[in-house]
Amino acid sequence: MPTAPSPDPRPLPAPDPEVRAAARTRLDALAKPLGALGRVEELAAWWSACAGRCPADPPAAVRAVILAGDHGVSADGVSAYPREVTAAMVRAFVAGVAGASVLARQHDVALRVLDLAVDADLDDLPGVAEHKVRRSSGAVDREDALTAAQTWAALDAGALVAAEEVAAGADLLVLGDMGIGNTTPAAALVAASLGAPAEQVVGRGTGVDDARLAHKTAVVTRALARAGDRVGDPVERLTALGSADLAAGVGFLVAAARARVPVLLDGVVPLAELLVAEDLQPGVVAWCAAGHRSTEPAQRLALEKLGLEPVLDLGLRLGEGTGALTALPVLRSAALLLRDMALLADLAP
Ligand SMILES: Cc1cc2ncn([C@H]3O[C@H](COP(=O)(O)O)[C@@H](O)[C@H]3O)c2cc1C
Numbered sequence: 001m002p003t004a005p006s007p008d009p010r011p012l013p014a015p016d017p018e019v020r021a022a023a024r025t026r027l028d029a030l031a032k033p034l035g036a037l038g039r040v041e042e043l044a045a046w047w048s049a050c051a052g053r054c055p056a057d058p059p060a061a062v063r064a065v066i067l068a069g070d071h072g073v074s075a076d077g078v079s080a081y082p083r084e085v086t087a088a089m090v091r092a093f094v095a096g097v098a099g100a101s102v103l104a105r106q107h108d109v110a111l112r113v114l115d116l117a118v119d120a121d122l123d124d125l126p127g128v129a130e131h132k133v134r135r136s137s138g139a140v141d142r143e144d145a146l147t148a149a150q151t152w153a154a155l156d157a158g159a160l161v162a163a164e165e166v167a168a169g170a171d172l173l174v175l176g177d178m179g180i181g182n183t184t185p186a187a188a189l190v191a192a193s194l195g196a197p198a199e200q201v202v203g204r205g206t207g208v209d210d211a212r213l214a215h216k217t218a219v220v221t222r223a224l225a226r227a228g229d230r231v232g233d234p235v236e237r238l239t240a241l242g243s244a245d246l247a248a249g250v251g252f253l254v255a256a257a258r259a260r261v262p263v264l265l266d267g268v269v270p271l272a273e274l275l276v277a278e279d280l281q282p283g284v285v286a287w288c289a290a291g292h293r294s295t296e297p298a299q300r301l302a303l304e305k306l307g308l309e310p311v312l313d314l315g316l317r318l319g320e321g322t323g324a325l326t327a328l329p330v331l332r333s334a335a336l337l338l339r340d341m342a343l344l345a346d347l348a349p
């Protein structure tokens with residue numbers, strides 16, 4: 001039997017605490033009442049600490065990655081849309097016409113979509129399938145999502161993609177998702193990570209009706225019962241309940257943190273990935289900011305557990321990184337305010 005590679009044993013670096021303290025001191029000294037920029041001040045201090053400079057320039061080389069995959073459960077009525085939409089949306093990202101494409105263009109963000117486990121042949125799209133692990137992932141209520149080897153392959157693929165984006169010059173990363181049915185394994189991973197019952201985590205995803213919501217909850221309940229104690233280990237949790245695209249997201253987040261490149265997070269899928277990543281390698285969350293609060297209960301629970309306060313709360317429930325991309329101008333404003341505002345003490349009396 002092949003032995004599993006072990007995670008990198010070195011602790012993760014943390015964003016610079018002295019720079020964060022310097023940023024807080026400068027924020028207090030700016031030409032405004034103390035604390036008047038509210039949570040924008042926290043965001044500015046976080047960005048500065050991640051950049052290792054006070055003040056730091058705002059994010060300029062932002063790169064977004066959408067990890068796409070299908071899910072065995074999508075054959076079974078957990079989504080309001082059919083599985084075929086996943087491949088169609090991958091083509092829409094490549095054509096530059098998806099929601100995330102519009103926002104990425106607006107905010108000058110490089111957008112890349114990768115097929116980790118789409119249940120279609122996308123080889124005609126240059127580079128899109130270069131990290132493909134398999135077609136679809138297992139139906140988690142009946143079988144493991146992945147083999148152990150596939151989980152490690154997906155973790156490695158995500159880490160490699162993050163490294164490629166860092167090498168391309170990213171000063172900020174955005175992580176997005178695309179995959180019909182993916183809010184089901186995401187909810188299962190959050191439930192398993194928090195020890196919460198299915199009823200607390202399952203949401204309506206693309207907009208399922210009450211009957212499908214009850215069915216989706218039963219699917220997650222069965223998945224959690226089937227996986228049992230194995231979920232105590234984060235890699236086993238991904239093997240049993242995740243998918244290739246979700247496991248790649250975990251690898252991506254750990255690698256971004258190790259490279260000291262911060263990540264602006266999106267909805268329920270990236271938050272589920274972060275919960276697992278934090279278990280795998282404590283300290284990842286310090287490099288992450290939450291772009292928005294999604295309508296999915298699992299995302300809210302994950303934010304709470306991780307101590308993240310989202311920038312926006314607009315009722316978004318699209319995924320693709322759209323919540324993060326919508327929040328990006330606020331982060332840019334935060335960095336500019338910290339860098340360019342006068343100090344109160346320097347104003348003429
Ligand atoms: C046209 C379309 C575009 C999307 N873009 C993101 N999602 C989002 O919805 C899906 C998850 O919800 P559920 O678990 O209910 O299927 C994922 O594909 C997610 O990325 C979309 C969904 C659709 C239909």
Ligand SMILES: O=C(O)c1cccnc1
Pocket residue numbers: 183204205206266267268269294295296299316317318319320
């Ligand atoms: O929280 C999200 O990102 C989300 C919600 C519903 C469907 N797709 C994604």
